[in-house]
Amino acid sequence: xxxxxxxxxxxxxxxxxxxxxxxxxxxxxxxxxxxxxxxxxxxxxxxxxxxxxxxxxxxxxxxxxxxxxxxxxxxxxxxxxxxxxxxxxxxxxxxxxxxxxxxxxxxxxxx
Numbered sequence: 001x002x003x004x005x006x007x008x009x010x011x012x013x014x015x016x017x018x019x020x021x022x023x024x025x026x027x028x029x030x031x032x033x034x035x036x037x038x039x040x041x042x043x044x045x046x047x048x049x050x051x052x053x054x055x056x057x058x059x060x061x062x063x064x065x066x067x068x069x070x071x072x073x074x075x076x077x078x079x080x081x082x083x084x085x086x087x088x089x090x091x092x093x094x095x096x097x098x099x100x101x102x103x104x105x106x107x108x109x110x111x
Contacts, residue, residue: 002044002046004043004044005043005044005045005046005101005104005105006105007043007044008040008043008044008045008098008101009098009101009102009105011036011039011040011042011043012036012040012043012094012097012098012101013098014036014039014040015033015036015037015039015040015094016094016095016098018032018033018036019033019091019094025084025087026084026085026087026088026090026091027079027082027084027087029091030060030075030079030087030090030091031074031075031076031079034074034075034076037060037075037094038061040094041053041056041057041061045097045101046101046104049097049100049101049104052093052096052097052100053097055093056090056093056094056097059078059090059093060075060078060079060090061073061074061075061078062078
């Protein structure tokens with residue numbers, strides 16, 4: 001078991017807490033939780049969950065600016081023009097990744 005999976009759980013828990021209790025709509029709560037989200041996304045997750053983590057990164061940390069098309073940006077910039085319902089789906093992806101990593105830790109401990 002990779003101890004950094006536990007680090008991901010700790011960091012994503014902090015992000016989810018802020019996303020749940022924060023003021024404002026989904027977009028505003030994502031922007032307010034940027035530091036916690038970035039910390040969680042820097043942590044290692046099981047290989048089979050890397051595509052979901054990469055999807056979250058692409059949705060939240062891509063500014064769409066620049067010639068290379070791969071510039072990293074702020075969550076606020078990534079959410080420009082997005083609907084609040086889309087931001088809610090991004091939050092659901094963060095929660096899903098958190099639950100999937102928790103399940104991986106729980107069920108792989110006995111192996």
